Amino acid sequence: MSDDHAFIPVYVIVGANGMLGRAWRELLEAEQRDYLAFDRVQLDITDPDAVAAKIPEGVRYVVNCAAYTNVDGCEEHEDEATRINGEGVGRLAERCAAIGATLVHYSTDYVFAGDADSPYPTDAPIAPVSAYGRSKAAGEKAIADSGCSHRTIRTSWLYAPWGNNFVRTMLRLTDEKDTLSVVNDQRGRPTSSQHLAAVSKTLLAANDGVYHVTDGGECTWFEFTQEIARQAGHDCDIQPCTTDQFPRPAKRPAYSVMDLSRTEAAAGKMTDWKTNLAQVLSQID
């Protein structure tokens, strides 16, 4: 991670210590690209002065991986979530508009209500059912209002070999426990962070706008857990349950499968989630 101001990079990664931030760093490192990566201490997007100070003129792409991602925590701390996921994103978007950079930003399937029965197109009406979803919707609006060049990339059910994520949680639980109940009435698309970073980079050559990027295929959290345990060789009795039987502070959309056609037209077919899961598991000891 560098804080060198004399150097004008092609890419600036914000929120670089998060799960997706690390995937982006590793991608740009592997391709030997010029980039600066800022963690939260180096660049806090809620700090009005920091954004302009750290993102100099000449930068071409600002990749925003910073967010408040604790979905249940957002219910109690919606103001803070909105400051980060809404206003902070707006500040990045205004800076990008001012210097002519493109903002690569991540939003979520949780901006949708979840009452559809076919994949949500990119222009489907959004109607979040949680504080997290509302805060992310505020970020999307702030970008649109800023007039900056952008790729607003909605993704879902993100995981990686590192960080806090469902795959690592379920690897642990299916190893430690004899039985486990997992909700089987929420359907969506898991997404490898490494796959997401790579596809996002490909989309830099595409038009501005909103894209959906996930792994291919779809499943419920229960089916996802079954496959994690199967691939890991964990012998755990996994039982399906309903959302009502697994109460949480935040409501989740029942159906959040997002249509991939715009992305696949620009970047090719999205790899199936089971294939990407195997790829990620192979990187975990």
Ligand SMILES: NC(=O)C1=CN([C@@H]2O[C@H](COP(=O)(O)OP(=O)(O)OC[C@H]3O[C@@H](n4cnc5c(N)ncnc54)[C@H](OP(=O)(O)O)[C@@H]3O)[C@@H](O)[C@H]2O)C=CC1
């Ligand atoms: N995880 C998922 O399942 C999904 C995520 N997304 C979106 O993808 C993006 C990346 O998510 P993910 O990698 O999982 O997130 P993480 O929670 O792993 O990382 C977010 C990073 O943002 C940092 N951060 C928080 N607040 C600020 C701030 N004010 N200024 C600068 N940095 C800040 C955090 O730092 P610290 O840890 O120090 O607080 C953390 O390093 C987010 O926009 C998220 O909403 C979309 C769909 C699914």
Ligand SMILES: Cc1cn([C@H]2C[C@H](O)[C@@H](COP(=O)(O)OP(=O)(O)O[C@H]3O[C@@H](C)C(=O)[C@@H](O)[C@H]3O)O2)c(=O)[nH]c1=O
């Ligand atoms: C741990 C556990 C979870 N679950 C359920 C609860 C919930 O409905 C579902 C997923 O739980 P999690 O809390 O891991 O996931 P959640 O925080 O809802 O994940 C979301 O994060 C944000 C950031 C996004 O943007 C979304 O795309 C999505 O990935 O699994 C079980 O049924 N059994 C279990 O043992």
